[in-house]
Amino acid sequence: MTSDPGIGNSAAPCFAALAQPGLRALKAYDPGHDLVALRARHGAGRLVELGANENPYGPSPLAVAAARDALGTAHRYPDPLGGGLKQALAARLGVAPAQLLLGNGSHELLMQFAQAFAGPAAGVAMSQYGFAVYALAAQAAGAPLRIAPALPAGHAMARGHDPEALLAAARGEDVRLLYLANPNNPTGTWIDADALARLLDGLPPEVLVVVDEAYAEFVDAPGYASALALLPRYRNLVVTRTFSKAHALAGLRVGYAVGDAALVAVMERLRESFNVNCVALAAATAALGDQAHLREGVAANARERARLTEGLRERGRFVHPSQTNFLLVEFGSATAATEAALLRQGVVVRPMAGYGLPDCLRISVGTAAENVRLLQALDGAGP
């Protein structure tokens, strides 16, 4: 039924112009592919999904059981303090519960750091080819963004973070927030513990440094150390982690930040009271208790990461060094055609043009069988 044209006000305002300035130029998240449609087209279980860095082995059975049990309490609000999960995390990480902030995924927390600490007169620094969320967070907060050039081609960590360039960018006038993923998505590269400490040494305490360790559990490079060990030395440091990757709970949305208790207290003012639901809290707590499951998944990833890297290099592809559960792979001028050919064969990978890497695809490390299908599909995709 249409309403009487003589009543009300049917002229649509320009909503984009009404939005606060930071939002006007912002683009909504682009998921890359319509996975629901692709799954329907290729049939249940046939699509090889290597586009989102998910854990192909699935969550701990203990986490699944805890999630099921928690569903029975879904008529109650979740614990707004996330006390049980914070206790478990605090014990495992050797920090106080008051140093922990829980998020509906770490994405939420990454956005909120900018909301809390950045703005038109408080800029954000990040690396070229850094995680896309940081730039969105800065834009949404209306904050100027300073981008440090990545390491050049030819360097062992080409396209990875350049600690000196990051330091220069973060020392720029008005910068109050530095985001850095270690290891980084989408490059897979990492910086070692000494470089990170030098970076922190060079920054005044007023610059908040967010080290995003979404992939920390996958690292086995000897020079790497989690920034968690640096927390007592640098009060302006905060570390984010997630249950989405190594713990295989991406669908439940749980992440956390670890930092100074006074910083966490400020962030708590912004946090929505029930941001982590009861099923997610229960599953994450149980997942944390199943270290054997975690270790198995990480070991399988390391094995498959090495095999997939080798398979791609045998096919003449340049594969960036990775300490994560994905690989950044160069396909040159054949990139778009390769991506399309893979998709036709039911293999989803992530195009990187949005990151300024139009010559690369980001390929998650799948199970052994999935990686074989990827390599076969590449062989079928032509040169």
Ligand SMILES: *Cc1c(COP(=O)(O)O)cnc(C)c1O
């Ligand atoms: C996947 C990822 C995250 C995790 O996001 P969640 O919201 O916790 O699922 C954070 N940072 C980086 C760099 C990532 O790749």
